Amino acid sequence: MMRIESRLAQIGSVRDSVTGAVSYPIYQATAFRHPGLGQSTGFDYARTKSPTRMVLEEAAAELESGDAGFACSSGMAALQTVFALFRQGDHLLVSLDLYGGTYRLIEQVMSRFGLTASYVDTNDIAALEAEWRPGSTKAVLIETPTNPLMMITDLAKVSEWAKSRGLLVIVDNTLMTPYFQRPIELGADIVVHSATKYLGGHNDVLAGLIVTKGKELSERMAFLHNSIGAVLGPQDSWLLMRGMKTLALRMERHQENALRVAEYLLGHPLVEEVYHPGLPQHPGHDIHRKQSSGNTGIFSFRVKDARLVEPVLRHVKLIAFAESLGGVESLMTYPAVQTHADIPEEIRRAVGVDDRLLRLSVGIEHSEDLIEDLGQALERAAREIGA
Numbered sequence: 001m002m003r004i005e006s007r008l009a010q011i012g013s014v015r016d017s018v019t020g021a022v023s024y025p026i027y028q029a030t031a032f033r034h035p036g037l038g039q040s041t042g043f044d045y046a047r048t049k050s051p052t053r054m055v056l057e058e059a060a061a062e063l064e065s066g067d068a069g070f071a072c073s074s075g076m077a078a079l080q081t082v083f084a085l086f087r088q089g090d091h092l093l094v095s096l097d098l099y100g101g102t103y104r105l106i107e108q109v110m111s112r113f114g115l116t117a118s119y120v121d122t123n124d125i126a127a128l129e130a131e132w133r134p135g136s137t138k139a140v141l142i143e144t145p146t147n148p149l150m151m152i153t154d155l156a157k158v159s160e161w162a163k164s165r166g167l168l169v170i171v172d173n174t175l176m177t178p179y180f181q182r183p184i185e186l187g188a189d190i191v192v193h194s195a196t197k198y199l200g201g202h203n204d205v206l207a208g209l210i211v212t213k214g215k216e217l218s219e220r221m222a223f224l225h226n227s228i229g230a231v232l233g234p235q236d237s238w239l240l241m242r243g244m245k246t247l248a249l250r251m252e253r254h255q256e257n258a259l260r261v262a263e264y265l266l267g268h269p270l271v272e273e274v275y276h277p278g279l280p281q282h283p284g285h286d287i288h289r290k291q292s293s294g295n296t297g298i299f300s301f302r303v304k305d306a307r308l309v310e311p312v313l314r315h316v317k318l319i320a321f322a323e324s325l326g327g328v329e330s331l332m333t334y335p336a337v338q339t340h341a342d343i344p345e346e347i348r349r350a351v352g353v354d355d356r357l358l359r360l361s362v363g364i365e366h367s368e369d370l371i372e373d374l375g376q377a378l379e380r381a382a383r384e385i386g387a
């Protein structure tokens with residue numbers, strides 16, 4: 001098989017046999033003519049299967065080493081579709097520190113349908129074992145690294161434990177992308193993505209992906225994807241593929257920039273802690289190195305004084321104060337009041353998502369410009385609060 005850089009660059013490039021178009025066309029059609037009674041071109045109605053989306057879905061499945069891919073209208077739509085595998089009374093083991101929207105979907109939506117979850121450090125087998133409910137626990141949902149604290153889970157170890165208990169392993173691979181980490185190769189059954197992030201890469205398309213391993217699970221997911229209908233449209237499928245063609249280049253630059261900026265912040269007198277799994281002092285550093293081939297472009301850091309947060313967000317110029325990650329432009333977020341606001345304060349504080357934590361999604365600008373921007377913002381903030 002070709003290397004991942006080549007496979008990414010060539011997504012869809014040899015698929016249009018009619019015209020030979022190197023960029024796979026946008027098939028803006030919802031209905032497909034039947035050649036005759038009981039006959040089909042392979043496409044009938046766009047919710048079930050649509051050409052542009054299909055090329056994207058096949059690429060996603062292949063990149064994640066799975067059997068089937070499903071493109072959804074957002075990352076949350078992908079998670080909702082996956083949760084539809086479960087029924088009333090089922091229980092999930094979920095990463096303690098995770099994207100706030102996933103927590104909200106479980107606690108404020110799925111809970112009404114009788115699905116419950118326990119939030120645990122998914123790298124701690126004893127903790128998983130303690131929360132495991134024979135008969136009702138059906139799956140483990142893992143983010144590694146977690147968003148925003150970058151906690152690491154040993155995917156091979158936890159998958160082995162989950163298999164021994166008959167549980168599905170679901171991994172949200174948004175932060176790593178298949179370029180750096182492929183959970184299915186380490187034992188996961190399902191991978192989900194907010195493709196809005198690194199896969200799209202340009203802060204301009206909202207999308208989600210699901211990749212499944214195994215025939216039966218893939219068939220069940222195809223049924224749910226079609227039945228629920230939160231599918232991705234042809235224009236956005238095309239935009240996503242266009243973004244994915246440059247994923248390898250972008251991830252290399254995100255990785256390099258994020259590490260440089262993290263090292264700079266680590267040595268900054270106003271910064272107390274930096275959470276980046278690429279730093280040797282990070283508790284998950286060795287496991288992360290073992291199971292992935294690189295580092296994502298996002299990390300968090302804690303400033304020494306909560307009063308610095310507001311002026312830092314006001315004074316950054318190149319870095320935008322905005323609520324996403326994974327795009328070519330650098331963005332900074334304040335998780336406690338934004339992305340993670342729907343997680344109750346006591347849980348957030350116990351995990352470490354407090355009022356001094358900032359999350360930085362490092363883009364592909366020049367790292368020195370980013371460092372200068374952070375430096376001036378921290379300096380002006382310190383002057384304002386008299387620190």
Ligand SMILES: Cc1ncc(COP(=O)(O)O)c(C=O)c1O
Pocket residue numbers: 074075076077099101102143147172174175193194195196206207208324
């Ligand atoms: C790790 C993770 N999973 C899922 C989501 C949800 O994806 P979307 O915003 O595309 O619905 C996000 C969004 O921020 C995320 O960061």
